[in-house]
Amino acid sequence: MSDDGKFEAPGVFTLAIIFLVTFIIIWLAHAKWLGDIWELY
């Protein structure tokens, strides 16, 4: 069954990729906002 070249659930796979991209964008935004505050350690 596996690796027979075809996707079982292409629709959900697309949604999943959209999710991952959103995730990364929001994560990077927070990394930027963190850099804007005073230095702290």
Added chain:
Amino acid sequence: MAIYEPEGNWWQPIHKDEKIWFILALIWMLVSFFYMPIQHFIGKQNPPTESYRVSAEDFDGLVEGMVKKYQIGTTGVDNDVPLVQPNPDEPVFLRASMWEWYPALRLEKDKTYKIHLSSMDLLHGFSIQPINLNLMVIPGYDYIANIKPTRTGDYRILCNEFCGVGHHTMVGKIEVI
């Protein structure tokens, strides 16, 4: 079907799309994990790591000592919170209690201060606005934050951990010159 016992050996290889998704997700998770230790070396904003036990009395003594030594006035007519301009080479003590941050501080831009935070009574939340820098202040513990203001201006310290009915009036002041 997920509500019945699967027959026989269900330990089978994973389908292609699930395998690809699994790998992509795993890679991203590892990135966001290793960011944390790496940020401690390359980053300029990390949670402070130095803390000690301290009694309310001892800490209060240190605060008053610093205020005596470095007070340059009060914060104004409507309130008489001492305004203190500490020496960047010496520890700074900021006291949280119901419901005030004591004293008010005047700091110099781009100087690094060792700010000791502790509470006299309940938990308090040290929250510098508008930059939104948040730390916990716990009674019986001294949390030492090395803070370097990078912009001048007039800042506020809010309390963002519930500390009773006066919680919303607990606002302190930091000037950066």
Added chain:
Amino acid sequence: MSEMRTCESTGLKIDKTAENMVMLNVTTAIIFLAVGGAAALLVLLTRWPAIHLLPVEWYYRWLTAHGLVALIVWILFFEMALVYFGSAILLNTRIAVPILSKVVYGLMLVGVTLVAGMVLTGNADVLFTSYVPLQAHPLYYLGIILTAVGALLGFIHFFINIAVAKKEGKYKKTLPLVSFGLMAGCIIGIMTLAHGAAIYIPTFLWSLGILESIDPEAYRLVWWGLGHSSQQINVCMMVAMWYMTAAFLFDAKPLSEKLCRTAFVLYILFINVASEHHLLVDPVLSTWHKIVNTSYVMHLAVLASMIHAFAVPAAMEVALRKKGYTNGLFEWLKKAPWGNPGFSAIFISIILFGFLGGITGVIFGTEQFSIIRHNTWAITGHFHGTVVAGTTIAFMGASYQFIKIFFRRELIMPGIAKLQPFVYGLGIMMLSICMMAAGSFGVPRRHWDYNFSDAPFGYQFDPTVDVFMSLTGVGGVIATVGGAMFIVVTLGSIFAGKKIEK
């Protein structure tokens, strides 16, 4: 021997006692959801700057009540129903110790009543977390202990049941996936409530004056072993409801039993340590303690959630494609039974949990990012994205299905039922997003007046904050309407719905 019936829609053999306990706990849960929702509205209207409804004491009082009832009581009673569902009904067997299930229910009900009484009489203005040295009336802590002990016995009952079922050959080697997921929840539940006992019993003694002090940092550490982990029970059981729905409505098979179970095992092993999320900007704890724990040990438990959030809709897609909806990427989704609240609620739960609660959970739980989010309203936005947009909506969807299967009644007002998940989902989405937006400007959580009237130093947030505060109010009101629709439809159907005849 216990009395059994065969369920016409699922073919399961249903034990009468188990079924009654499910119905009793679900009904109780829904009634408490109504209470929690009412409390939510009062808190919300106080946070809404244009209204600022409650005086300060009552704001914190109702906030305490809202936290306890909506976050713990409604969910815990529903989870007790799921315990009997997963360990008896799905295994075509009986409840091993019927009396125990009644004791559990009684303990929880007494405990909850005690707690609610203490909070609303002003004897426990300590908020949900009751951080020491803030002190409440001893009966408050006693109430919590009774509730926790009850729930603990309930989760233990799950294992008694499956042990008996195994012995009686009701299942051979492997639990059904849904039961397996619920079992993961019960394991987490036992670990969680053990922490509850470990922290609340000393605190109870302290409130009686027997112990003279409790270390505030140790309290935070152990308390969050209860407070955060209890939300991980919800995650597990919510995911189990996702799988259950895929099975009930589509006869869907998970693409890979192995991967789905692996994800649940990752939950069992690692998800609980995320209690650290609350301690990232605390003194004392070392950097490595923070990093290892906040990342659920290298984010493996997050990986698990991403596996589930893929596997469940994928199973649905495969099943619907088999039905012939094969055009393009999304015909299966367009043709999905959106008119069935049992389905739409679950699908909304999957989407919102992932995009709202999931993403922000990982980000706010990153050690450094906690500096700019800790104790701001963004955190409140996050857990309304998980517990409400995720768990509560999933349990709403499950309730609709249970009303057909166990109560065997038609839904009253099907038109309203059809709309309910969308109204509620929209409201919560707005609420959660706007809370996060306001929080990102520094607005504190658990705060009566973000304009700091009569503070020694005035402070005004960025004016856009007022917009987000008000939009949060609007979203919250929409959600309240959706919640009320749910309460009316479900309770109405339970007590007055048309009986389904076989």
Added chain:
Amino acid sequence: MSDEQDMPMGKKLYDNVWLLLAIGIVLPTLIFTVWGLIEIVNLPYLPMVK
């Protein structure tokens, strides 16, 4: 039906409810609670106070 002996290790592990129960309670308690409590107990007093 299918004989358990020829089943893969992983399946046997996942079917072992009691093992999962034990690990699920012990592991988080060790890495989160016990480790944390040890750090709290061993925290020194503020040195600059004589």
